[in-house]
Amino acid sequence: MKTIYFDNNATTKVAEEVLKEMKPFFCDLYGNPSSMHTFGGQISRKIRNAREQVANLLSCDPAEIIFTSCGTESDNAAIKGTLAAAPKKRKVITTRVEHPAVLSVCRDLENHGYTVIELGVDKKGNLDLDQLEEQIDDDTALVTIMYANNETGVIFPVEKIAELVKSKGTIFHTDAVQAVGKIPLNLSKSNIDLLSLSGHKLHAPKGVGALYVRKGTRLHPFMVGGHQEAGKRAGTENVPGIVGLGKACQLAAKNIKEENERVKYLRDKLENAILRKCPDCILNGDKKNRLPNTANISFKYIEGEAILLMLDKYGICASSGSACTSGSLEPSHVLRAMGVPFTAAHGSIRFSLSRYNTEKEVDYTIEKMPQIVKKLRKLSPFVEKG
Amino acid sequence: MWEYTDKVKEHFFNPHNVGEIEHPDGVGEVGSLACGDALRLTFKLDENGKIKDAKFKTFGCASAIATSSVLTDMLKGLTIDEAAKITNKDIADYLGGLPEQKMHCSVMGREALEAAIENYRSGGRKKRELEGTVVCTCFGVTENEIERVIRENNLTTVEQVTNYCKAGGGCGGCQGEIEKILEKIQGDKAGKVLETAPRWAGRLTNIQKIQLIQQTINEQIRPALRAHGGNIELIDVEGDKVIVAFRGMCAQCMLAEFTMKDVVEAKLREFVSDEISVEEDEDSAQQPHNHRA
Incomplete structure (x- = not known):
């Protein structure tokens, strides 16, 4: 059975071109870039090249890119590093819909004497900027707000937020793990101070990420040890991963426009057909202001894990905000923050596409989805006549 | 991904006895949309007082559906007294086991059965009511229910109790109370989870x-x-x-x-x-x- 992969916000396929670029760095060019000999030293040029490729995608200076091991590390480094560099300030502002890589870090800060403000969102998942403005004061060390939401794809007005935060003299970090490679970014014209990205969300391998640190931003190193990454992130470089991330960014920069138009067309086709063919389902998030690849739909009266397993039988991979799939007993914190009723949150399914998806795959899913919903609703005690 | 047995998958993809019996002798309803799973069980007796037919409707994950399906199979041919002896463990065993975090599905099956039997014995009037004090307000789980899953499944930690009946799995505010119930029943066997919970020890500055x-x-x-x-x-x-x-x-x-x-x-x-x-x-x-x- 062929796998239809609609879970690209969880992770993506490594692009063949990326893998090809990485291969020599395992058995042939395995030297340590910090070494004095030519064999190791030549690797540092490759890393410089990758840094330029990442910087090019973000339109920033290569010196502003620090390679890390993942998006979570970038988030931790940005948040904890900023606070450590401004020890007198004790307030952090974030949102209720952040990824756990930010939210859990912030909640942990509360136990260390920090005041953490979690801004709410409206029904469509949008922020109230007035509320943010009200909250920023002299004691605020950091504002950390995601670029685009991993569950709903909703895009926050990050440029506006960055401008607002800057006008108040505070540092702004954004977790852009879901945005990089999907929508164009231009950091040279932006007031963002820190930005996290992750390799495996844009067709690079797992185990590599990056943190953009605007020049002049004070950041205490998170990983301490050797002098790698200009002393900002110790640890021997993950050379194949970094080279892969560079290549993936180069590919993304080259193709972002046309690919995302195609991905958006497929997403819209899938989403519209499902909403039309399946009764009692709701689109979660802001229909207009969204990533081009993400669709989050709640199917009333049925439960997400059951839907996923039925999809799985047809080789279709998606994900759910239901309690049963989260490993906890409560449904998605993002959907709950948006006021999606528990009942609809339990039956939410996220389809996230990539450039590797085809129209045939979309058509196949459009054909199967209504059958699955019908079958499960027949079992549901909340549907009177199944 | 959960590791389900073939039997669970079989009953999930092709559930038996789906639906509702018209004019049933017993009806049991447990759970709710908010909790993430719910089950309506109906059964009918034959002239000898044995369960002739049982049907279910379930909202929930794969294991909730499989549990309901298998329960209706198990019930057929049993007398009410025999049916009343079915425990959640029996249901889980029949499926070749359930993932630990999904054991609450088997408990839901047993609860629905109990509610249906109670409904039958009271002549169709009595709706199931919560007995005892509510310990977990997030999922509406009572002390009696927690004690029962501890005894029937020989549980020793709060995490297990959460896996079996959801109690403590929401805000976590009742975990201390669950621990006390565990200690009461299991004595020294009860695993301490909140080792760091602060305790007042004498005069404080x-x-x-x-x-x-x-x-x-x-x-x-x-x-x-x-x-x-x-x-x-x-x-x-x-x-x-x-x-x-x-x-x-x-x-x-x-x-x-x-x-x-x-x-x-x-x-x-x-x-x-x-x-x-x-x-x-x-x-x-x-x-x-x-x-x-």
Whole structure:
């Protein structure tokens, strides 16, 4: 059975071109870039090249890119590093819909004497900027707000937020793990101070990420040890991963426009057909202001894990905000923050596409989805006549 | 991905006995949409008092559906007394086992069966009511129910209790109580989960007391409020008077007063001192919309 992969916000396929670029760095060019000999030293040029490729995608200076091991590390480094560099300030502002890589870090800060403000969102998942403005004061060390939401794809007005935060003299970090490679970014014209990205969300391998640190931003190193990454992130470089991330960014920069138009067309086709063919389902998030690849739909009266397993039988991979799939007993914190009723949150399914998806795959899913919903609703005690 | 047995998958993809019996002899309904799973079980007896037919309708994950399906199979041909002896373990065993975190599905099956039998015995009138005090308010689980899953499945940790009946899996505020129930039943076997839970040990200096109050707020109170989008901040301590401010959802919550007495004050009395009284900070009480969102 062929796998239809609609879970690209969880992770993506490594692009063949990326893998090809990485291969020599395992058995042939395995030297340590910090070494004095030519064999190791030549690797540092490759890393410089990758840094330029990442910087090019973000339109920033290569010196502003620090390679890390993942998006979570970038988030931790940005948040904890900023606070450590401004020890007198004790307030952090974030949102209720952040990824756990930010939210859990912030909640942990509360136990260390920090005041953490979690801004709410409206029904469509949008922020109230007035509320943010009200909250920023002299004691605020950091504002950390995601670029685009991993569950709903909703895009926050990050440029506006960055401008607002800057006008108040505070540092702004954004977790852009879901945005990089999907929508164009231009950091040279932006007031963002820190930005996290992750390799495996844009067709690079797992185990590599990056943190953009605007020049002049004070950041205490998170990983301490050797002098790698200009002393900002110790640890021997993950050379194949970094080279892969560079290549993936180069590919993304080259193709972002046309690919995302195609991905958006497929997403819209899938989403519209499902909403039309399946009764009692709701689109979660802001229909207009969204990533081009993400669709989050709640199917009333049925439960997400059951839907996923039925999809799985047809080789279709998606994900759910239901309690049963989260490993906890409560449904998605993002959907709950948006006021999606528990009942609809339990039956939410996220389809996230990539450039590797085809129209045939979309058509196949459009054909199967209504059958699955019908079958499960027949079992549901909340549907009177199944 | 959950590791389900072939039997679970078989019953999930092709469930038996789906539907509702018209004019049933017994009806059992448990769970709710909000809880993430719900089951309506109906059965009919033959002239000899044996279960002739049983049907189900279930909202829930794969294991909830498989559990319901297999339960209706098991029931057929049993007398009411025989059916009443079925435990959640029997149901899980019949499926070749369930993942530990999914054991609550088998408990839901047994609960629905019990409710249906009760409904039959009372001549179709009695609806199932919660017996005993509610321990877990997030999922509406009573002390009786928790005691029962502990006994029937020989559970020793809070995590297991959560896996089996969901209690403690929401805000986590009742985990201390579950631990006490475990200790009562299992004695020394009960695994200690909250090793670091602060305990009052003799006279405290002022600084120790304030630290203990802060620790209790961090570990015992905030997680419960957080689960509902709220938050709390310690403003000041004057002797035994603790002044706090509610934030987030709590700030606008109609039940804030209730939370203050039943959660904040109760926890501080439990972990710090019986003399503690709690008050809300004046500024925070007066400016509900100036709070964090």
